[in-house]
Amino acid sequence: MNQSVRLGVIGVVFLSALALLTLRLWTMQVTEVHAYEDKALANQSRIVFTPAPRGDVYDRNGVKLAGTRSALAVVVDLALVTSSDRDLLAQNLSAFLDTPAASVKESFESDSQGGLVTIAKDLTDAQATFILEHREQFPGVNIIPQPIRTYPLGEIGSHVIGYIGRPNEEDLQREDVKGTDVVGKAGVERSYDAMLRGTEGVIEYQVDAKRKVLSLASEEAPSAGGSLTLTIDSELQAQLQASLKDGLVQARREEMAEREAAIADKSIAARLAEALAAAQAERRAQDAAATSDSTDQTTAQAGTEDDDVALPDEPVTVDPAEVLASLYPGLPIDSDGVCVPVQRIDIPVGQTGLLSGREPRFARVDSVADDGGELVATISIGLDRYTVGVNDSFAGTVQVLALSESRVALYHRDAWCPIRSVGVVTDPNDGSVLAMASYPAFDPAVFVDGLSDDQWAELGTASAFQNFAIQGVYAPASTFKAVPYVLALEENYYPLDRNLGDKEITDGADGEPNSPPPLLRDTDEYLCSGEFKFPLSDGSIQTKRDWRWPRGHGPLDLHGALQASCDLYFWDLALRLWQERRDESGIDKENLLQEYARSFGFGEVTGIDLPFERSGLMPDAAWFREEQRNKTGRVRPEGPWVGGDLMDIAVGQGATLVTPLQLANGFAAMVNGGTVWTPRVVQEVRDADGNVIATFDPIVDHTVQMRPSTSEKLLVDLQQVVNNEERGTARVAFRDFGRGRELVGGKTGTGEVIKAPRSDAYRQADNAWFVGVAPISNPQWIVTVVVERGGSGGKIAAPIARQILQYLMNGPEGVTELAPGLDAD
Amino acid sequence: MARTLSDRVPVFLDRDSPLKPDLVLVLTYLAVTAIGLLMVYSATAPGLEARGIDPTRELKTQAIFVVIGFIVFGVVSSIDLTEIKGLVGPIYAVSIFLLLLVLTPLGDSEGQAQRWVDLGLVQFQPSEVAKIAVVLMLASILAAATVPLSWRVVARSIAFVGLPAVLIFRQPDLGTMLVFGFVLIVMLFVSGATLRQLGFLAIASIVLTVGLFQLNLIKQYQIDRLTGFIDPDAHSLSLSYNQTQSEIAIGSGGLLGKGLFEGSQTNLQFVPVQSSDFIFTAVGEQFGFVGSVIVLGLFGVMLFRLLMIARVARSRFSFLTVSGIAAMLGFHVFVNVGMTIRVMPVTGLPLPFMSSGGTVFVAMSAALGLAHAAWIRRNMTIAD
Missing domain, CATH: 3.10.600 (pyruvate carboxylase f1077a mutant fold)
Structure with a gap:
């Protein structure tokens, strides 16, 4: 290989290298030019989003429940801060804002929105002025107005309104949500988020490589979100929340009263009275001394004399927690002097x-x-x-x-301490929710600045953020008896006539001979004794006891059974359904009761316009078999679905679960003649200029065919629950109702949660229920209350509902003091 | 033959001289330089203007170096390479001395590397001189050797390249080391090295590279530059930022470019060190594919001419010197342009005659001058 050839080889190497470069240039500058052009454009422009004010939320009377105000925020444009200046800036900001420098620096690192970092929200004017006057110490710092969410009524309506927060993974799946946005996390803030949010403004700047702003390229102002008008009445809502709180405290006080016998020689009330008397005596002594002191001074300070003299009239209070703490050191007793769950x-x-x-x-x-x-x-x-x-x-x-x-x-x-009270008021004529709450509640404003650890510990452990009216599921207990009641009237189907006075059934479970004939009419009497014995398929005898055992109710017809909440009547009705499940009628009696329940909306979400609604459970034969097969442990491990299960369902126990709203909605349908509404809390959406952009009319989910007389009879019996002085389970709770008691009806319920072991004195923790209806002549309101582990419905839940019904019937001044009602199912 | 001072005028200015300049080489040299000046101005003016400084400041500084470079090119062109041959030893020694100087406190650092010597009035990069010294030294060694080359000669060549390479490695300047390696291989190849010798060299360089990595002698930022080139997303803004912005500048230029002074990447200073290492991005963005190919074409013509000169050189020393210079220039062009379009890693090699920088321009002009000198005296039959 001579020199020329070798040079030629080098030439070829050069040529190929140049060809390679040319090829690559062609790809970049001709084939993929658009991608690079886009990148070059994006390089030059910087886009800043200005948040849109979130739409307001109003109650049905135009009272503002959620609004937005403008606050000044400290925003650092990191592009304008050299890395060497960052530490200094962090120090200056931390000194000025009184936050740790480390957390300011951490915010710098987070740098989420194109170099813009919000360090502090809601400055005072003085703070803002200081920063603007000392710009050289705060390089890159801007004071920018930012909208802040406000909730003028605090806790009132918080479970319906919900709260806002940073989007999570799931929220970010939505197309209109960015990581820096604020989105609704619960309540209508969540379900109507898209309408409330508005459109954020976009400002585009031209910038150089150091991201220094050269000019304003384009600006689009933000447009405010739409505002919601709720069906909620904020004054009723406030009354509901106050009653729920007082009712829960009362339930806890009742619990403490039961405990105090066991652990104290002197009653808690006596101790509190003593402490109060001592405090008053001390106060009087102090005031006497203060008056004599001030008399000396008044010579120099004329005109203050009258004020000083007025002092002794001030009420004296003692902190029950302090007084009782010495009784049970370490025992948690809150400032109401009651247990904490x-x-x-x-x-x-x-x-x-x-x-x-x-x-x-x-x-x-x-x-x-x-x-x-x-x-x-x-x-x-x-x-x-x-x-x-x-x-x-x-x-x-x-x-x-x-x-x-x-x-x-x-x-x-503390499993025995009443943990929560839940209430909902609905209109049976259109499905609108007038008030809805659970206690403990929260102020949605706590989420605006982020929760502190203490707040989280306090509110989080009590599940205060959840709306238990739609997220809590409970056995409906005796309130559910309205469903077999309706079934009995509609199907003309009553328990077997077991010969008054003899409740022991000696015949076979599967409708063997010498089975007695059934009762024929709703007015036929049935003996509601204290206990009920029936044979199991293995021949043994099972005993079920009424809540009133060892006493009984005496002879009652269907109406009396509902009024007195007699368990036996409905158990026997269920047992007859069970025994006749394979008869020739062609009716699926095994599931007939559940079908009735489903038709009134049990076991399915109501479809209310609020997030996270739970469906509850209406167990039928198929469900039992499925659970059995899957061995979930939710049903007894041995044997299939039995008559006892259906009997439990008839009185709202066993596996049956409902949400308070579901129960309210079911009652609404039963008393209004069969219209099942889809409940709703929002009636109207307006745009930022006040124009109505959406109206939500009442939605009929479906209609149940039922005789008008059935609703009428049910209303009469519900009225008797409240008004019948002999057997009405809510009669004591409503004794001091005042004007219009005869127009009020309802049904109590007591759902077993924990049953103490037999060795213990007979005692259990129960969910207390009451569903109220008024006015009976033309129902306008369904008031549903449940107190978790509160006790019996008649004693604990009915008085709370009574206050709400007093408010509805007679106005705020008609509401009387809360007092425990009759301890009745 | 006694010489008068008048003999020293550049031969190509002497109309009577039989020694004619290579017009093609000179014209491409001038053209590339002119485009370079324009590009330096377009890349620096907006930034200077924004800071309220005379926008022509960088241009003026570079123009002074260009003038000096032209003079050096003229003077070197008129030298007889035979005379240079005797000076190879001293030139090599001086350049080694200068490289040592960089590592003393006299050396000046810029970024993470120490590449400069501060001589009071001017700063100066000895590695640029070393490139020429290495070419001349290799030419001198290989010219004296017989073909086929003995292993001994190969070893000597490696040794003489190795010494400055080690010093440069201490600075560190990976790009210049690669230049040495490429020049060594090309010069051994054209001087008749066997394939076996070249193969050995290839294996040796691989072993050496792996060894450097193993002994952690390569700095982290050098590794990052190399990996950043392979996987740009992993080093988003920091390391491959230059290369990303450079790509955007060139790619967005399109077929015909955005026009002179109309490049957003250039005007808004998105490409760091644009006027020096990334000057080609100014061409790509403002003149597009067509402009880029014209610049590459000019370099291609220049390299072609250099290979032609090498072919007709009158002595083996001239032939090897010109080949070495062609290899050096070609490698710079390929690696530099390749770096701006992510075909090559970022190594900090300038684009000859276009990148701003005094030492580079003057040294490259001197190198081109040497090749030109070989052309002018190609027909003088003087025995080596």
């Missing part, structure tokens, strides 16, 4: 903490040891000893929250 307790190693409960238990932290990198505590409760790590649950009601070498933080559940 969830307790956080911090116990140092080697010491003892008192767990709340019917009988206080001592928890002793024996030691904390390191078990292979994880801390493990040894804790004794009574004679039992547990070795547990973080998050472990033990002894049924206790969970370890945190562990350190020296202390253990425990979370303890």
Whole structure:
């Protein structure tokens, strides 16, 4: 190979290299030019979004429930801050805003919106002025007006309104949501988010490589979101929330009254009275001294004399928690002097903490040891000893929250303490919700600035953010008896006539001979004694006891059975359905009751315009078989679905679950002649200029064919529950109703949650229910109340509903003091 | 033959001289330089103007170097390479000395590398001189060797390239090291090295590279530059930022370019060090594919002419020197332009005659001058 050839080779190498470059240039500059052009354009422009004011929320009378105000925010444009200046800026901002420099720096790192970082919201004018006057110390800092959500009525209506927050993964799936946006997280804030949000403004700047703004390229102003008008009446809502709160406190006080006998020689009320008397005496002594002091001074300060003299009239209060704390050190008693259902307790190693409960238990932290990198505590409760790590649950009601070498933080559940009250008021004529709440509630404003850990601990453990009117599912208990009641009238189907006075059934379960004939009319009497015996398929005899056992109700017809809430009547009705399930009628009697229930909306979501609604459960034969097959443990492990299950369903127990709204909606349909509404809380949406852009008319989900007389009879009996002085289960609760009591009706219910072991004195924790209807002549309102673990419906729930009905019938001044009603189912 | 001072005028200015300049080479040199000046101006003026500084400042500075470079080109063109041959030893020694100087406190650092010598009035990059010194030294060694080359000669060549390479590696300047490697291979190849010798060289360089990585002698930022080139998304804004912006500038230029002074990437300073290492982006954005290909074409013609000159060179030393210079220039062009369009990693090699920078322009002019000198005296039959 001579020199020329070798040079030629080099030439070829050069040529190929140049060809390669040319090819690549062709691809970039000709084939893919558009992609690069777009990138070059994006390079030059910087887009800043200006948030749109969120639409307002009003109640049905135009009272503002949620609004937006403009606040000044500190926004740092990181593009204008050199990295060397960042530390200094962080220090200046932290000194000025009184926040840790580390958290300011952390915000710098987060840099989410094209270099714009919001460091502080809601400055005072003085703060804003200071920053603007000292710009050189705050490079890149701008003061920008930003909308802030306000909730003028605080907790009132919070479960319906919901709250807003940063979008999560799921929210970000929506096309109109960016990571920096604020979206509705619950309530109408969530379900009507798209209408409330409005369109954000877009400002486009031309920038250079250092992202310095050169000029304004385009600007589009934000447009405010639409405003909602709710069906909620905020004054009624306030009354409902007040009653729910007072009712829960009352339920807890009743619980404490039961406890105090066991643990104190002197009643809590007596102790409180003593403390109050002592405080008053002390106050009088102080005031006397103060008056004599001030008399000396008044010579120099003329004109203040009258004020000083007026002082002694001020009321004297004592903090029950303080007075009672010495009684049960460590026992959580809140400022109302009542139990708290969830307790956080911090116990140092080697010491003892008192767990709340019917009988206080001592928890002793024996030691904390390191078990292979994880801390493990040894804790004794009574004679039992547990070795547990973080998050472990033990002894049924206790969970370890945190562990350190020296202390253990425990979370303890007092299962007997009433935990929550829930209420909803609906209009049976159009399905609109007039008020809806659960207590504990929350102020949606806590989410605007983000929750503090304390707030989260307090509100989160009580599940205060959930709307239990649609998210809570409970056994409806005796309130559900209205469904078999309607079935009986519609189908003309009554229990077997078991010969007054003899409730023991000796015949076979499957309709063997010498089965007695059924009752023929709703007015035929049936003996409601205290207990009910029926044979199981294996020949043994099962006993079911009425809530009034060992007493009974005496002979009652269908109407009396509903008024007195006689369990036996409805059990026997269910048993007849069961026994005749394979007769020749062709009717599926095994599922007939459930079909009735479903037709009134049980077991399915109502479709209300609020998020996270639960469906409840209306168990039928198929469901039982399915659960059996899947071995979920929700039904008895041995044997198939039995008559006892259907009997439980007839009185709203067993696996039956409803939401308070579902129950309200079902009652509405039963009393209005069969119209099942789709409930709603929003009636109208207006745009930013006040023009109506959407109206939500009442929606009929479906209509149940039923005789008008059935609704009429039901109303009469509901009226008797409240008004019948002999057997009405709510008669005591409504005794002091005032004007219009005869126009009020309802049904109580008491749902078993925990049944104490037999060895214990007969005692159980129950959900207290009441569903009220008024006016009976032309129902306008359905008032549904449940107190979780509150006790009996007649005693705990009916008085709460009574206050609401007083408000509705006689106005705010008609509402009388809360007092426990009759302890009746 | 005694010489008078008048003999020293550049030969191509002497109408009577039989020694004619290579017009094609000179014209491409002038054309590339002129485009370079224009590009330096377009890339620096908006930034200077924005800061309230005379927008022609960078242009003026570069123009001074261009004038100096032209003079150096003229002077070197008129030298007889035979005379240079005797000076190879001292030139090589001086350049090694200068490279050592960089590593002393006299050396000046810029960024993470120490590449400059501060001589009071001017700063100066010894590695540019070393490139020429290495070409001349290799030419001198290989010219004296017999063909086929002995392993001994190959070893000597490696040694003489290795010494400045190690010094440059200490700076560190990976780009210049690669230039040395490429020049060595090309010069060994054209001087008649066997395929076996070249193969050995290839294996040796691979072993060396792997060794450098293994011993952690390569700095993290050099690795990052190389990996950033392969996977731009992994180093979003920081490392491959230059290359990304450079690509956007060139790609968005399109077929015909955005027009002079109309490039947004250029005007808004999106491409860092645009006037030096990334000057080609100014061409690509403002003149598009057509302009880019014209510039590449000019370099192509220049390289073609250099290979032609090498072919007709009157001595083996001239032949090797010109080949080496062609290799050096060609490698710069390919690696530099390749870097701006993500065909090559970022190595910091300038684009000859276009990138701003004094030492580079003068040194490249001197190198081109050497090749031109070989052309002018191609017909003088003087035995080596």
